[in-house]
Amino acid sequence: MSRPRSGTVGVALVVSLVLIALAAVASAQDGFRVTHTVERSNPGQTRINGTVFNDNRLDAVDVYVTAEAVDASGKAIARGIAFVSPSIKSGGSAAFSATVPTIAGTTAYRARVSSFRFGPSLQSP
Helix, strand or coil: CCCCCHHHHHHHHHHHHHHHHHHHHHCCCCCEEEEEEEEEEECCEEEEEEEEEECCCCCEEEEEEEEEEECCCCCEEEEEEEEEEEEECCCCEEEEEEEEECCCCCCEEEEEEEEEEECCCCCCC
16 A cells, blocks of 8 residues: 655645635625615715624635615625725724615615635734
């Protein structure tokens, strides 16, 4: 019986880490709470204002939110993506404002964290 080469084990480890990272991106909402309000003051667009709360144990950096207009079946019929913050500390929060086109048939709006990465918060010297 032969033993696996260290190179093979290293490749398997790298592949495993990549798969774990992809799973973290796919479930970007996990560990965040998002609250929002809807402002319909402009007839052509709807503004979604809200707050992202980072309930993770790590700081989140480069945080983005996707706000969506949904129809009666829950299908997204319009969306807007907004940059939230370069850094949200663990246990912290940050405000956001996203714009979504006003579309006939919209029955509700939802917002979720759609992109982020874990890393150290930016600190002033």
